[in-house]
Amino acid sequence: MSGTTHTPAAAEDESDAVPSESSIGHVSVGGVSVGAREPSQIHPDHTQITPAYVCALNGPTQDFLCPVTANVYNIEFVAFKVRDCDTNQEIFSIAKPPAEESGSTSTEADASTEPVRSIRYKFPADFLGKRNIGTTLHFTVGSEAITNFQLMERHYFRNTLLKSFDFTLPFCIPHTVNEWEAMYELPELSEALRNDIIAHPYETKSDSFYFVEDRLIMHNKAEYKYQ
Amino acid sequence: MVLLKVLRKIKQREKEMRILVLGLDNAGKTTIVKQLNGEDVSTISPTVGFNITTLTHNGYRLHVWDVGGQKSLRSYWRNYFEQTDGLVWVVDSADIHRLNDTRHELHALLKEQRLAGATLLIFANKQDLPGALSAQQITEVLGLESLANRSWSLYPCSALLAEEVGGLLAGMDWLVKDIASRIYMLQ
Numbered sequence: 001m002s003g004t005t006h007t008p009a010a011a012e013d014e015s016d017a018v019p020s021e022s023s024i025g026h027v028s029v030g031g032v033s034v035g036a037r038e039p040s041q042i043h044p045d046h047t048q049i050t051p052a053y054v055c056a057l058n059g060p061t062q063d064f065l066c067p068v069t070a071n072v073y074n075i076e077f078v079a080f081k082v083r084d085c086d087t088n089q090e091i092f093s094i095a096k097p098p099a100e101e102s103g104s105t106s107t108e109a110d111a112s113t114e115p116v117r118s119i120r121y122k123f124p125a126d127f128l129g130k131r132n133i134g135t136t137l138h139f140t141v142g143s144e145a146i147t148n149f150q151l152m153e154r155h156y157f158r159n160t161l162l163k164s165f166d167f168t169l170p171f172c173i174p175h176t177v178n179e180w181e182a183m184y185e186l187p188e189l190s191e192a193l194r195n196d197i198i199a200h201p202y203e204t205k206s207d208s209f210y211f212v213e214d215r216l217i218m219h220n221k222a223e224y225k226y227q
Numbered sequence: 228m229v230l231l232k233v234l235r236k237i238k239q240r241e242k243e244m245r246i247l248v249l250g251l252d253n254a255g256k257t258t259i260v261k262q263l264n265g266e267d268v269s270t271i272s273p274t275v276g277f278n279i280t281t282l283t284h285n286g287y288r289l290h291v292w293d294v295g296g297q298k299s300l301r302s303y304w305r306n307y308f309e310q311t312d313g314l315v316w317v318v319d320s321a322d323i324h325r326l327n328d329t330r331h332e333l334h335a336l337l338k339e340q341r342l343a344g345a346t347l348l349i350f351a352n353k354q355d356l357p358g359a360l361s362a363q364q365i366t367e368v369l370g371l372e373s374l375a376n377r378s379w380s381l382y383p384c385s386a387l388l389a390e391e392v393g394g395l396l397a398g399m400d401w402l403v404k405d406i407a408s409r410i411y412m413l414q
Contacts, residue, residue: 085283088265088266134280134281136280141276145303169279170306170307170309171303171306171307172276172277173276173277173295173300173303173306175275176275176276176277176295176300177275177276178276178277178278178279179274179276179277179278179279179280180278180279181278181279181280181281182281183280183281183288
């Protein structure tokens with residue numbers, strides 16, 4: 001796994017998180033974004049959405065940027081867990097079939113056969129002070145081999161980027177079940193920001209974009225509450 | 228400031244290593260990785276694909292790729308060779324009937340150009356099982372003494388036993404040290 005993470009410690013450091021040489025030309029000056037894409041903007045067709053495009057987003061999107069049918073590789077997420085790598089404690093776990101802790105998830109899917117695309121997390125407030133988190137994703141791959149499977153995950157509080165993650169799996173074998181633990185170094189948040197996040201449940205959001213060969217195939221969303 | 232940032236990034240990169248864990252099915256690859264990671268090893272099932280994780284060892288971040296060893300999966304191993312710093316080959320020391328297979332598969336890997344620079348660590352696993360061959364016997368069976376131009380070492384271990392994790396750690400100590408010495412030499 002090759003992974004790069006960017007930690008904008010402060011808003012003015014955001015230019016570090018978004019490569020200015022990207023074709024989108026995002027420029028951030030003193031926390032005011034110039035030429036960045038507004039989250040409410042109408043997005044192009046999902047076939048046009050690239051990693052560089054989502055890298056230039058400066059807030060959670062209103063809608064999913066691709067339909068469920070974009071997942072032509074039949075990648076299926078079957079389990080997900082979060083652990084604190086420093087204490088090796090499991091913080092959250094969800095698996096399919098059922099076994100999900102009711103109340104901790106919400107589905108916006110129309111039919112029960114549709115995959116869950118958004119999830120609501122409730123974490124204890126001290127989660128915000130954790131430094132090293134591991135998220136393990138179990139997923140199955142369909143009949144085709146997959147090359148360059150890339151996850152780009154962007155976390156925001158309101159329209160401020162807290163953290164952006166980028167991981168690439170160069171190859172997945174057809175008809176397999178795989179386990180992918182990504183390690184996250186969480187940014188250190190100021191006391192004020194931390195309090196703000198706690199005071200405003202579910203205004204901390206993330207978008208997870210999954211690409212194969214730079215083409216968007218899945219988009220999931222999450223919202224977070226810390227109490 | 229920018230230069231400092233660049234330097235910091237290079238430094239971080241130096242502290243990262245890519246480790247590929249291979250071996251026949253049921254050798255104990257996943258158990259080894261999970262045990263090193265402090266995870267539960269009582270319910271491990273055959274890996275039909277890969278498990279990837281990141282371990283921190285002696286200040287280095289190890290990106291560990293554990294790829295399933297079933298026959299149908301072995302032809303896909305080559306997709307994971309790129310940029311491998313360390314190859315961990317796991318042997319079931321009590322699986323006497325497949326020692327030829329494991330030697331054959333290992334030597335095929337060692338011919339791979341993309342693994343030419345990788346340090347080789349062999350875990351002679353399942354030492355706790357009756358009839359397990361000793362480290363010396365596994366060394367002979369695998370023909371390790373004849374390896375030329377390869378930095379290798381073999382460590383006996385019993386990955387399922389938490390109290391025996393020292394064997395695994397000793398092997399990883401050696402692996403990380405060997406890779407680090409090579410990386411620094413290149414500078």
